Amino acid sequence: MAASVAAWLLMQHLHRADAERKAAAAARAADPAPRYLAALAGQQASMATDRSAFVKATQQIFGYRTWIRPEGYRRALLKLLRPFPSGQFQIRDVQTNYSVDYAGLRIAVCWVLVGDYDGQADFGPLTGQRTDLLGVSQFLVQNGKIMRETRIYDEIALRAQINAGRGDGDEPVPFANIY
Numbered sequence: 001m002a003a004s005v006a007a008w009l010l011m012q013h014l015h016r017a018d019a020e021r022k023a024a025a026a027a028r029a030a031d032p033a034p035r036y037l038a039a040l041a042g043q044q045a046s047m048a049t050d051r052s053a054f055v056k057a058t059q060q061i062f063g064y065r066t067w068i069r070p071e072g073y074r075r076a077l078l079k080l081l082r083p084f085p086s087g088q089f090q091i092r093d094v095q096t097n098y099s100v101d102y103a104g105l106r107i108a109v110c111w112v113l114v115g116d117y118d119g120q121a122d123f124g125p126l127t128g129q130r131t132d133l134l135g136v137s138q139f140l141v142q143n144g145k146i147m148r149e150t151r152i153y154d155e156i157a158l159r160a161q162i163n164a165g166r167g168d169g170d171e172p173v174p175f176a177n178i179y
Helices: 002-030 032-061 069-081 155-166
Strands: 088-099 104-116 130-142 145-153
Touching: 002 088, 002 104, 069 145, 130 155
Parallel strands: none
Antiparallel strands: 088 104, 104 130, 130 145
8 A cells, every 4th residue: 555655656756757857848948058067067066075975974884885787786685685585675755856956856765674584694693583674765767767776774773683682692781871
């Protein structure tokens, strides 16, 4: 039900984005060169700044990981799923935005991967316990194709769930407010 509502919302946005795209094309037809060059220069500067900040933060937090081409993307997604072979994605929210200034259609999806930790032991010994992995993906769509996905998920919370399900730790520590 939620997926069909999300699909309907996406289609509505795509129709609206198509109409906006046509209106923008008609406006550019009058004198496209100056506006196009100005928008392109601003977009390139903005994207360079955004990308360098993102790459620097990614290197500091996660180590540098980049996947290109469909095969690399497929391998990265399967690597996420292999500890949870029975896992299923639940879509929690979908937001879209179309803007020529930001390279096209952007789709943000908030998701939860729910599954049992009984696949490949990427996070220590298998527990068979249910885990919930909260994540967000942002897709850049151009000409009907996904050009890029940025995927962020809470691996620390995932490891905490797996370690808690293992039952090999000390007694639980009582909550203490450190502030």
